[in-house]
Amino acid sequence: MSVALAYNNISVKTDELQELIAGCSRNERSAQGKLYHLFYPRMMGMVRRYFPEMAQAEEILNNGFLRAFQKIDSYSFKGSFEGWLRRIVFHAVADYASSNVKYKEKILLIEKDELIHKDHANRMYYNDLMDLVHELPEATRTVFNMFVMDDLPHKQIAKHLGISEGTSKWHVSEARRILKEKIERLKLHLKK
Known part of the structure; x- marks a missing residue:
């Protein structure tokens, strides 16, 4: 069968992925470990977009994988396994955020976002933008x-x-305002 996944020099064929999932449903630690390591980079990337602190992100990710291993029998092999896993990990992120982050009720402020000159954004790299988002x-x-x-x-x-x-x-709206100010402070002006 064709290669289903190829992350970080790890490749798994569809048959092997199905066998790993079957092993996880039998609570085999080795299968769980392989599946965890196979999907760790992608899932950690998603979690760290929300919680950049590594210890916090590890806790959330581990809770997500634990839920996935507990619910693995509900995966019906219809659709992508990664998508199924991503939804479960996302719910772990949302649950952590709703129980640990103090959200302040704010008055709805409606403001028209001014666009940042597209040249500013083009000069920044993805990691630079993510650093600003993490702040x-x-x-x-x-x-x-x-x-x-x-x-x-x-x-x-x-x-x-x-x-x-x-x-x-x-x-x-607040995030856009803050990010716009931070980008403008970086003085990434290009010649017009």
């Missing part, structure tokens, strides 16, 4: 990542985090 206040960063990176609607964000849609919109 956002925790609640604002979490909502911003859910909205921008994971493309979730405000209604779903509000439900996951136990906040109002207005608060979700405020956090996205």
